[in-house]
Amino acid sequence: MANTTAAMSANSAVTLPKRPNPVMTFVRQQPMGAVSFVVICAMMFAGLFPQFVAPYNPLDIDFSSLLAAPSWDHWFGTDAYGRDIFSRIIYGSRTALVIGFASSALGSSIGAVLGIASAYFGGRIDNWIQRFVDVLLAFPIIVLALVVVAALRKTVVYGVDVNLIIAIAIPILPRVARVVRAAALSVNVMPYIDAARAAGYSDTRIIFRHMAPNVVAPFLIMFTAFIAQAILLEASLSFLGLGVTEPTAAWGLMLSGNAADFYREAPWMVIFPGVAISLAVFAFNLFGDSLRDYLDPRFKT
Amino acid sequence: MEAQIQTKSRAAQSSVPLLAVEDLHVQFETSRGTVRAVQGISYTVNRGEVVAIVGESGCGKSVSALTMMRLLAKTGRVTQGRILLEGRNLLELTDDEMRAVRGHEISMIFQEPMTSLNPVLTIGMQIMEPLLIHLKMTEEQALVRALELMQQVGITDGERRLSQYPHQLSGGMRQRVMIAIGLACKPKLIIADEPTTALDVTIQAQILELMKNLSRELGIALVIITHNLGIVARYADRVNVMYAANIIEKGTADDIFLKPAHPYTNGLMRSVPRLDEPRGTKLQTIEGLPPDLRMPPAGCRFAPRCPHRIEKCSQPISLIGIGAGHEARCHRVDEIASGKLKVEFPGGGAVNSQAQIGSAPILEVSGLKKYFGVKAAGAGFFSSEMATVRAVDDVSFSIAQGETLGLVGESGCGKTTVGRVVLRLDEATDGSIKFNGTDVTHHSGREMRGLRRKIQVIFQDPYSSLNPRMTVGEIIAEPLKVYGIVPEKKARNDRVGELLSQVGLFPYMAERYPHELSGGQRQRVGIARALALEPSLIVCDEPVSALDVSIQGQVINLLEDLQARLGLTYLFIAHDLAVVRHISDRVAVMYLGKIMELADRDEIYKRPLHPYTKALLDAAPIPDPRVEKARAPRALRGEIPSPLTPPSGCVFHTRCPIALDVCKQSVPPVRELKTSHLVACHRAEEIMEGKVLQGA
Numbered sequence: 001m002a003n004t005t006a007a008m009s010a011n012s013a014v015t016l017p018k019r020p021n022p023v024m025t026f027v028r029q030q031p032m033g034a035v036s037f038v039v040i041c042a043m044m045f046a047g048l049f050p051q052f053v054a055p056y057n058p059l060d061i062d063f064s065s066l067l068a069a070p071s072w073d074h075w076f077g078t079d080a081y082g083r084d085i086f087s088r089i090i091y092g093s094r095t096a097l098v099i100g101f102a103s104s105a106l107g108s109s110i111g112a113v114l115g116i117a118s119a120y121f122g123g124r125i126d127n128w129i130q131r132f133v134d135v136l137l138a139f140p141i142i143v144l145a146l147v148v149v150a151a152l153r154k155t156v157v158y159g160v161d162v163n164l165i166i167a168i169a170i171p172i173l174p175r176v177a178r179v180v181r182a183a184a185l186s187v188n189v190m191p192y193i194d195a196a197r198a199a200g201y202s203d204t205r206i207i208f209r210h211m212a213p214n215v216v217a218p219f220l221i222m223f224t225a226f227i228a229q230a231i232l233l234e235a236s237l238s239f240l241g242l243g244v245t246e247p248t249a250a251w252g253l254m255l256s257g258n259a260a261d262f263y264r265e266a267p268w269m270v271i272f273p274g275v276a277i278s279l280a281v282f283a284f285n286l287f288g289d290s291l292r293d294y295l296d297p298r299f300k301t
Numbered sequence: 302m303e304a305q306i307q308t309k310s311r312a313a314q315s316s317v318p319l320l321a322v323e324d325l326h327v328q329f330e331t332s333r334g335t336v337r338a339v340q341g342i343s344y345t346v347n348r349g350e351v352v353a354i355v356g357e358s359g360c361g362k363s364v365s366a367l368t369m370m371r372l373l374a375k376t377g378r379v380t381q382g383r384i385l386l387e388g389r390n391l392l393e394l395t396d397d398e399m400r401a402v403r404g405h406e407i408s409m410i411f412q413e414p415m416t417s418l419n420p421v422l423t424i425g426m427q428i429m430e431p432l433l434i435h436l437k438m439t440e441e442q443a444l445v446r447a448l449e450l451m452q453q454v455g456i457t458d459g460e461r462r463l464s465q466y467p468h469q470l471s472g473g474m475r476q477r478v479m480i481a482i483g484l485a486c487k488p489k490l491i492i493a494d495e496p497t498t499a500l501d502v503t504i505q506a507q508i509l510e511l512m513k514n515l516s517r518e519l520g521i522a523l524v525i526i527t528h529n530l531g532i533v534a535r536y537a538d539r540v541n542v543m544y545a546a547n548i549i550e551k552g553t554a555d556d557i558f559l560k561p562a563h564p565y566t567n568g569l570m571r572s573v574p575r576l577d578e579p580r581g582t583k584l585q586t587i588e589g590l591p592p593d594l595r596m597p598p599a600g601c602r603f604a605p606r607c608p609h610r611i612e613k614c615s616q617p618i619s620l621i622g623i624g625a626g627h628e629a630r631c632h633r634v635d636e637i638a639s640g641k642l643k644v645e646f647p648g649g650g651a652v653n654s655q656a657q658i659g660s661a662p663i664l665e666v667s668g669l670k671k672y673f674g675v676k677a678a679g680a681g682f683f684s685s686e687m688a689t690v691r692a693v694d695d696v697s698f699s700i701a702q703g704e705t706l707g708l709v710g711e712s713g714c715g716k717t718t719v720g721r722v723v724l725r726l727d728e729a730t731d732g733s734i735k736f737n738g739t740d741v742t743h744h745s746g747r748e749m750r751g752l753r754r755k756i757q758v759i760f761q762d763p764y765s766s767l768n769p770r771m772t773v774g775e776i777i778a779e780p781l782k783v784y785g786i787v788p789e790k791k792a793r794n795d796r797v798g799e800l801l802s803q804v805g806l807f808p809y810m811a812e813r814y815p816h817e818l819s820g821g822q823r824q825r826v827g828i829a830r831a832l833a834l835e836p837s838l839i840v841c842d843e844p845v846s847a848l849d850v851s852i853q854g855q856v857i858n859l860l861e862d863l864q865a866r867l868g869l870t871y872l873f874i875a876h877d878l879a880v881v882r883h884i885s886d887r888v889a890v891m892y893l894g895k896i897m898e899l900a901d902r903d904e905i906y907k908r909p910l911h912p913y914t915k916a917l918l919d920a921a922p923i924p925d926p927r928v929e930k931a932r933a934p935r936a937l938r939g940e941i942p943s944p945l946t947p948p949s950g951c952v953f954h955t956r957c958p959i960a961l962d963v964c965k966q967s968v969p970p971v972r973e974l975k976t977s978h979l980v981a982c983h984r985a986e987e988i989m990e991g992k993v994l995q996g997a
Contacts, residue, residue: 191766195827198724199780199834200753209779213770 026294033290039283047094054087058249067266077268080258085268089276091249096280099234099244103165104226107172112219114173115180116211119188120203129177136174141229142236144171149242164243168230176222183215190214217292224288228281235277251277317388318345319522320369320490325382327361327368334595338364338377340546346490349520351513353533353554355569356543357849359591362526365543366492370409371399386490405435408483410476412495417479418467424478425463431485450481455511471940472712473504480512484519491516492524497532501711502876503937506920509536528850530569531922534558535929539626542566545592545602548620552627554926562629562637565603567644570924572854574883576906577923583861584854584883585646590819601632608646609633648858658886659702661738663838663870664723667697669732671718675945690944692718694894695732697971700838705864705871707885707902709878709917711941715894716874720840723872724758725749736838754784757831761843763823767815773826774811777801780833800829805859821852828859838870845880857884878921882906887977890914893944893952896971900978910980910988912957951983959984959993 027034046053055075062082070077076085118129136144148167155162187193188211196210235252237243244250246257254273263270327339339361346352356362367373369384371391384391386406394402403409408431411417418427425447432443444463451459454477467475476496483491493512497505513536516523527533533540533554540557542550542565550563561567571585589606592598598605600615607614613632620628623638636642671693693715700706708716721727723734725744733742741752760766767776777797780786787793798808804825815823824844831839841860845853861884863869875881881888882902889899890913898911909915916937923929939956942948948955954964963983971981974989987993 191760191762192768194721194724194726195758195760195766195830196768197726198753198756198758199783199830200750201779201783205783210768214768216770 026290030290030294032286033294036283036286036290039279040287043093043097043280043283046090047097050087050091050094054084054090056084056087058083058088058091059247060084067262067269069266070268076272077266079254079266079269080262085254085272088249088254089251089272092251092254092273092276093280095244095248095250096231096234096252096277098160099165099168100227100231100280100284102160103168103230103234104172104223106165107169107230108176108219108223108226110169111173111176111222112180112212112215113207115177115182116184116207116215118177118181119184120207120211122188130181133174133177136170137178139171141171141233145233145237146240146242149237161244164234164237167237168233171233172226172230176219176226179218179222180215183218184211187211187214216295220288220292220295224284227284231277231280319348319350319387320346320524321383321385322365322369323383323385325365325368325384326380327364327373327377328380329374329377331376336594337546337597338594339368340597341382342541342543342546342548343382344541344548344551346522346524348489348522349516351516351523351525351536351538353525353527353537353540354543355527355530355533355540357528357591357851359594360543361546361594362543363494366409366494366524366526369492370403370407372409401435404431404488405486406488407490407492408486408488410479410483410491410493410496412498418475420467422466423463424465424467424470428463428478428481428485431482435486446485447481450484453484453515454478454481455507456481472500473507473940476500476504476508477511480508480515484515484521487519488521490522490524492526494526495528496525498527498529501941502878502917503711503920504940505532506922506937512536529922530558530573530850530924534924534926535922535932542569545597546594547602547630549603549631550629551620552624556624556627558924558926560627560638561644562623562627562634563603563631564607564609564637564644566629568606568646569850571646572648572851573924574854574857574879575923576879576882576918576921577925577928583648583858585648586854586858587851588647588855590821601630603631609642609644648854658704661702662699662735663702663737664872665699665733665735666719666723667733667735669693669696669719669722669734670730671715671722671727672730688945691894691947692944693722694947696891696894696896697732698889698896698899700870700872702837703864703868703870704887705873705885707881707888708872708874708891709876709881709888710891711876711917713893713941713944714891715944716876716891717842719891720758720842720872720874724756724840725752754780754834755836756838756840757834757836758840758842759824759827759831759844762847763820763827764815764847766827767823767830769815771814772811773801773813773815773818776815776826777811777829777833780830784834786834796833800833801826803832803863804829805855819852820848821855824848824852824856825859828856828863832863832867836869838872840872840874842874843876844873846875846877853880860884878906878917890917893942893947895952895981896979897953897982898978898980899971900975900980904975904978908989910974910978910985911953911982912959912984912988912994913953915988915994916956916958951981 060083062078064082065074065078066082067080068074068078074084074086076089078084114129118126145167148170149164152163152166193206193210196206231251234243235250235255238245238250238253239256244253246253251273255270259269323343325339325342329336329338342365344352354362368379369391379392386402391399391402428447428450429443432438432446438446447463448459451462456462456474456477470478496512497508500508509532512523515521525533525537537554539553540551541548542557542563544565550557550561550566557566561570568585568587572587574584587606592602592605599617601618604610604614611633618630618632620630621634622628623634631637633642637644673690673692674687675690696719698706708719710716718727722729729742733740735741736752736756744752774797777800778793781793781796787796797811801808801810806822806825815826818826844860845856848856857880864871873881873884885902887900888902888905890897890911892913898905898909898914905914906918909918920937937956942955950966951964951969954960957964961983969981969983971979972985973979974985984993
């Protein structure tokens with residue numbers, strides 16, 4: 001009887017405790033999640049207002065300090081064109097966040113809906129969705145993204161290539177669909193889904209109101225993991241000349257290009273963008289984990 | 302001379318009990334505080350004796366058993382007390398010494414025979430394992446002993462079974478295997494933790510009979526841990542009743558059942574519907590919930606729920622002797638024992654004016670069939686050979702407005718499938734379902750929408766039938782919103798509060814999540830959800846079988862009250878004969894997808910015309926040792942056949958004590974032998990006239 005309500009006997013009225021502030025509860029229950037959230041917020045701030053954070057213009061070429069080592073003038077050093085690496089990382093966080101976040105959100109959401117629908121309807125619909133997923137899964141991530149990005153070309157809206165987002169979202173979609181379908185299958189046989197059917201609710205309502213919240217745990221893990229993947233994928237596409245192009249500041253680009261030629265003499269050229277990517281990936285994963293625990297009412301006291 | 306010495310040593314031995322638990326305290330450290338799961342329990346078990354420990358979930362009965370085996374979870378700690386096996390304190394043994402005790406001197410049988418056998422090892426391997434390890438037998442010796450053990454526990458074709466895997470055996474067979482493993486090293490003591498809870502009524506009787514006989518023949522002491530008072534009456538010599546981490550009453554079976562001294566023991570017995578009692582009265586119920594073991598009440602732990610509490614009950618209390626070996630932990634025990642104080646619980650009395658039973662049937666089911674296709678056993682990987690499971694095979698019945706029809710049968714008899722098809726959660730293979738005169742068997746989704754409001758459902762498991770991500774309020778408000786019954790939010794919240802009060806909860810509970818409620822409270826939420834749509838028919842699928850005994854009575858009373866107040870009609874599906882008898886107007890008995898007998902409640906329980914109904918009634922335990930000991934040992938032989946390959950003719954003939962050749966050849970038609978007494982048996986007339994199965 002480790003039940004919280006066990007002490008409260010059914011015939012003694014108890015006043016409802018005040019709902020505590022959700023932010024404070026999150027910080028108290030998930031300290032690591034709060035730390036990662038601060039990192040993500042810092043990254044977002046840097047992405048939104050880079051001009052207030054970055055000491056230099058990321059595109060300014062300074063031939064007087066090519067490949068300068070980290071110093072008080074250039075915290076993270078400079079690259080082969082004398083551009084300030086710290087400033088480029090700050091500006092690069094916008095690219096990373098927009099592409100990573102948007103494409104992972106797009107791919108994971110569609111994948112989740114497909115996965116749940118597949119589990120809920122079963123039979124022929126399940127079969128069709130899963131075969132479609134099989135086709136997508138048959139291509140390696142990078143190849144599939146390449147095909148899509150080559151077929152769609154560039155469509156720039158507010159300085160962001162929408163088609164690049166779609167290209168990265170499509171390989172994410174089948175992977176999320178698979179995992180979410182597995183989780184949804186076990187939810188689908190729960191009596192509360194039968195109860196919803198017996199109450200005559202529409203399929204849409206059952207899928208979104210009753211099933212989706214119960215597969216949120218695997219969804220959040222996949223979603224945050226794929227933000228990291230998307231950032232890497234964007235970097236790879238950029239390296240191949242199909243994603244973000246020079247001279248735009250992007251973390252992936254900073255790792256590729258002529259960094260490969262100079263990393264022995266100027267290791268800061270790869271270390272700092274690498275750290276930035278790792279930090280972002282780590283922060284998103286950690287935040288996803290804590291959010292999952294926080295959102296599960298069963299973990300609440 | 303030798304004989305003399307033997308007697309002497311036996312006498313010396315018997316002065317020391319085989320097992321003595323002394324003042325045992327166990328606590329668990331959890332993130333929410335220290336749970337004192339067992340607080341100062343003491344009891345003894347003598348050689349060859351059957352001792353029962355009875356209590357509801359969370360009372361500490363299983364923890365005390367696990368402590369004996371030193372199998373507590375890591376968070377659990379024994380803070381005080383001793384467990385003496387023949388004078389040796391088990392709590393002080395080293396791990397190696399303890400390993401030699403487990404399985405060798407004490408063995409344990411668990412509740413779930415499905416999960417306590419390893420699925421990837423053969424039965425033979427699992428029976429031989431303790432022999433090889435503890436007795437250092439050779440493979441050949443172990444094999445011989447394994448076959449002998451299988452024989453002892455009533456597995457006839459042992460040699461074939463040895464090479465089988467657990468999934469190839471039925472639940473009853475698996476429990477027999479568990480017992481064989483328990484017996485393997487000739488232990489002095491077997492601890493059985495809810496050994497028959499997961500089994501069907503007829504199988505339960507077989508297993509208990511077997512355990513009792515083995516204990517008598519081999520002189521093994523048996524500790525049975527259970528929540529079911531009924532099974533204890535027949536088999537236990539002595540009974541310990543536990544409540545909230547304490548033993549609150551101990552005594553012989555006769556003491557406990559005939560002269561219960563503690564109000565809780567009284568309450569437990571009153572809140573269970575019984576087969577041998579007149580009905581038409583409401584169950585007495587113990588109100589409220591057991592205390593939180595992190596902060597139990599300082600005085601008598603039962604006081605908050607006790608109808609006879611007095612001021613003194615807030616003082617601590619220990620066991621007080623009444624008679625030889627009969628003790629109870631109650632301040633008023635003298636008054637109760639001397640008969641000055643009669644223990645009464647709320648409830649009781651006549652059932653509120655029975656709802657009017659209309660003449661027009663609200664639900665008519667005729668010739669209903671539901672077949673499932675499954676991949677045939679032995680079909681290859683690429684083969685699409687299918688086998689058919691006839692879950693429901695030609696079932697017909699009707700329910701009148703305001704009536705309760707009980708549908709009773711063992712697991713796999715198809716009773717739940719009938720409910721699901723009526724709810725249209727599954728499509729019928731054949732037959733028709735008429736609701737209020739309209740054929741709804743093949744209604745499309747849209748046509749069903751209006752109908753859904755009128756047919757609702759209450760599920761068995763209150764843990765999984767509520768969406769864990771929604772608050773209680775959201776769960777109950779949803780149908781009101783979706784159907785636009787109460788479109789306005791404010792009014793909807795009021796209606797939710799009203800519904801919650803109707804099922805005996807409080808409006809403020811709307812803010813809680815299901816996991817914050819107890820099992821009984823969750824089941825009430827499930828009932829409120831069903832009521833929200835103002836249905837006329839509710840399918841109750843085992844609505845109380847997952848609940849504790851004292852809570853069961855509360856929910857049954859609630860269902861009866863609601864029926865009287867709202868004029869509801871119930872299709873009440875259950876395996877518990879006593880519960881079905883208590884709540885139903887008419888009862889249908891199902892076996893392997895067919896209805897065997899359908900009649901008025903009193904008629905079917907007093908004068909059953911089908912041998913299966915008779916067997917079910919005989920197998921159901923009655924919580925009264927006098928009645929139980931007077932009954933002949935009864936155990937329906939055999940197992941329920943697989944619905945994949947049902948027997949020819951009458952499906953019951955393989956287990957029927959009076960089967961004739963004709964039963965193997967032709968399917969007995971359902972005949973109305975007496976007014977509204979339907980039975981499907983070739984020999985029903987003979988049973989009616991008392992020519993066969995007399996007093997069996």
